[in-house]
Amino acid sequence: MRFAEVRRALRLWNRGHWRDYLFSQGMLLTASLLLVFFVAIGLGVGRLLDRFLSSDLPAEQVRVTPEGMQAGFFQTELGGLEITDDVRDSIEALPTVSRIDPQVYAHVPAFLRGYLGGQPYYTDITLEGVTGAFLGDSLLEDIDWSYTLADSATKLLPIVLSENLLILYNAGFAEANDLVGLTPEGVVGLEASVTIGRSSIADLPHEPVTVRAVIVATSRNMALFALAVPLEFVEEINSIYLPDRTVSYSALMVTATTAEDVPSIVRYVEGMGLRAETRRGIAQKAELLVGVVIAALSALAGAIMLSALSSAIHTLIADLKNRRYALGVLVALGTSHDRLAMIFAFQIFLMSTVTTVLGGLLGCGIAALISRMILSLSTVLRAAVDSLAVFPVGWMLAGLGLMLLASTGMAYVFFRRLLKIPVPDLLRI
Amino acid sequence: MSPILVARGICRAFEGRKILDGLDMDISRGEFVAVVGRSGVGKSTLLGVLGTHDRGFSGELLIDGRDVGAMDDGELAGVRRELLGFVFQDFYLLPHLTALENVLLPAVFSGRDMGEATGRAEEVLERLSVRMDSTPTSVLSRGERQRVAVARGLVNGPELLLADEPSASLDEENERILFDLLDGLRLDRGFAMVAVIHSTSVLGRADRILELSNGKLREVR
Numbered sequence: 020m021r022f023a024e025v026r027r028a029l030r031l032w033n034r035g036h037w038r039d040y041l042f043s044q045g046m047l048l049t050a051s052l053l054l055v056f057f058v059a060i061g062l063g064v065g066r067l068l069d070r071f072l073s074s075d076l077p078a079e080q081v082r083v084t085p086e087g088m089q090a091g092f093f094q095t096e097l098g099g100l101e102i103t104d105d106v107r108d109s110i111e112a113l114p115t116v117s118r119i120d121p122q123v124y125a126h127v128p129a130f131l132r133g134y135l136g137g138q139p140y141y142t143d144i145t146l147e148g149v150t151g152a153f154l155g156d157s158l159l160e161d162i163d164w165s166y167t168l169a170d171s172a173t174k175l176l177p178i179v180l181s182e183n184l185l186i187l188y189n190a191g192f193a194e195a196n197d198l199v200g201l202t203p204e205g206v207v208g209l210e211a212s213v214t215i216g217r218s219s220i221a222d223l224p225h226e227p228v229t230v231r232a233v234i235v236a237t238s239r240n241m242a243l244f245a246l247a248v249p250l251e252f253v254e255e256i257n258s259i260y261l262p263d264r265t266v267s268y269s270a271l272m273v274t275a276t277t278a279e280d281v282p283s284i285v286r287y288v289e290g291m292g293l294r295a296e297t298r299r300g301i302a303q304k305a306e307l308l309v310g311v312v313i314a315a316l317s318a319l320a321g322a323i324m325l326s327a328l329s330s331a332i333h334t335l336i337a338d339l340k341n342r343r344y345a346l347g348v349l350v351a352l353g354t355s356h357d358r359l360a361m362i363f364a365f366q367i368f369l370m371s372t373v374t375t376v377l378g379g380l381l382g383c384g385i386a387a388l389i390s391r392m393i394l395s396l397s398t399v400l401r402a403a404v405d406s407l408a409v410f411p412v413g414w415m416l417a418g419l420g421l422m423l424l425a426s427t428g429m430a431y432v433f434f435r436r437l438l439k440i441p442v443p444d445l446l447r448i
Numbered sequence: 449m450s451p452i453l454v455a456r457g458i459c460r461a462f463e464g465r466k467i468l469d470g471l472d473m474d475i476s477r478g479e480f481v482a483v484v485g486r487s488g489v490g491k492s493t494l495l496g497v498l499g500t501h502d503r504g505f506s507g508e509l510l511i512d513g514r515d516v517g518a519m520d521d522g523e524l525a526g527v528r529r530e531l532l533g534f535v536f537q538d539f540y541l542l543p544h545l546t547a548l549e550n551v552l553l554p555a556v557f558s559g560r561d562m563g564e565a566t567g568r569a570e571e572v573l574e575r576l577s578v579r580m581d582s583t584p585t586s587v588l589s590r591g592e593r594q595r596v597a598v599a600r601g602l603v604n605g606p607e608l609l610l611a612d613e614p615s616a617s618l619d620e621e622n623e624r625i626l627f628d629l630l631d632g633l634r635l636d637r638g639f640a641m642v643a644v645i646h647s648t649s650v651l652g653r654a655d656r657i658l659e660l661s662n663g664k665l666r667e668v669r
Contacts, residue, residue, distance in 0.1 A: 035544030353529025
């Protein structure tokens with residue numbers, strides 16, 4: 020049968036009945052819209068939570084910190100065991116420990132001055148000295164992670180910025196002062212001057228020094244509080260400004276020989292009165308939370324979508340039931356079942372495909388719009404993700420295809436069953 | 449010449465009640481057979497069986513020498529399309545379509561040459577004095593709808609026209625016009641006709657009159 024003939028047949032078949040399809044196609048449109056919308060937003064929220072809760076900590080590493088809270092120069096709490104060289108040596112002596120990378124806070128006041136969005140920017144800072152391994156070697160793959168004061172004339176001080184700091188900046192400062200929020204991508208490459216030995220609230224007798232610095236990367240390492248710089252630089256300024264202070268570490272990144280050795284190291288460290296964190300501990304909590312949120316969203320989305328889809332199928336079938344008389348007339352006049360089924364399948368498939376694609380596109384549009392609206396309300400979210408909506412085209416197409424197949428397939432099966440009804444029964448109104 | 453329709457021992461029952469009970473029938477080509485009988489005796493059931501719409505019968509039914517009982521859905525549709533024409537008692541028109549569209553319906557859904565089908569439909573509708581404007585059949589008078597139903601039954605050029613009270617809604621004058629036309633067409637095209645008839649004025653035109661009674665046919669004339 021040629022396309023023109025099918026078109027002519029469908030024009031006659033549907034005369035006066037186009038409105039019957041409005042509800043069923045409307046439900047199908049709603050179902051496909053919801054499918055795409057929930058997939059996009061669900062995955063987007065999952066990614067956001069993942070970003071907030073994730074850690075770069077490798078499986079074979081244990082992060083050891085004192086029980087008390089510290090923040091470098093602005094030490095807020097002391098007490099309990101400090102991580103001194105003796106403690107470090109004791110842990111390093113364990114046969115299961117492969118290496119230790121320390122983190123040292125600069126116990127020296129400092130401030131940073133630069134330009135953000137064309138506006139001069141000033142903030143007191145705490146520098147954290149770390150090795151490349153502490154941050155994760157991959158982060159610094161292409162970066163020269165070494166610096167001493169002797170390099171100040173020829174090099175820029177490389178800084179890795181904690182994404183925690185970005186979140187604090189966005190939520191606590193930018194939002195309150197109506198400033199543009201910062202994203203990880205937006206800050207890399209920014210240059211500033213860093214002055215050591217003075218801040219807005221403290222001053223040391225020793226003459227302050229100022230060096231040029233550049234933000235080379237951002238990190239999600241949860242032990243990183245603010246600004247990470249090469250370890251030797253912090254050790255150098257600590258020894259210049261506070262030569263008599265006992266060396267203590269703010270954190271140790273302990274690398275076990277194998278990931279299986281991690282539990283024994285954790286037990287040892289906790290036995291000493293220190294805090295130990297592992298990837299598994301962080302990941303488990305994060306995964307649990309993300310999993311619960313995603314499962315709840317999926318269940319809700321699934322229920323709404325299924326109800327829309329079943330309504331679409333139900334009304335499609337109801338539309339067909341209403342046409343059994345016309346179907347009976349056509350069969351009585353000698354139209355073959357196969358030809359009728361072909362014409363019907365063509366119509367319902369074409370119509371449902373257009374509806375499903377339209378619903379999918381609308382779902383994408385609404386998800387993108389809602390994402391933009393939510394992100395415009397919160398710089399914290401904006402700093403964490405570019406968009407709250409994720410569009411995995413392949414999966415979405417597969418989902419929509421499945422939905423199309425389910426609705427048209429059910430309608431087709433029902434249509435075939437209708438054709439099996441004897442003509443006199445079809446004609447009996 | 450072989451008969452267009454042969455029925456042997458046709459039985460049809462509804463809920464245990466026998467409507468057709470071992471009925472025999474032969475229809476020759478070009479012949480006009482009138483079926484009469486009391487109301488509710490099973491005349492419409494008989495036409496349903498002969499028209500292959502009702503397959504719940506037992507016995508042997510041959511149309512143009514082909515055994516209906518052995519046919520699948522596709523073959524049956526072909527027989528209805530190519531050999532049979534129907535005029536239903538309740539017309540069974542699609543109300544949103546015009547007269548011409550209703551008449552063309554079988555041709556449209558059969559993928560026939562629309563130019564030829566339209567020419568034939570217009571000719572039949574013209575001879576039956578049915579208007580061919582854009583008026584949907586739902587607003588036509590009962591008499592007009594009956595003529596549209598007759599035109600639809602004839603448009604495919606059937607070998608056998610099965611008509612269930614084709615003039616029931618017509619006045620005497622229109623009934624005469626209709627049967628004059630059918631007689632003329634039968635002479636031109638040579639199709640046979642089995643019609644359930646009540647009007648005595650029409651019975652005189654029939655080659656044979658069969659009375660349906662107690663599930664069997666008896667030749668009256």
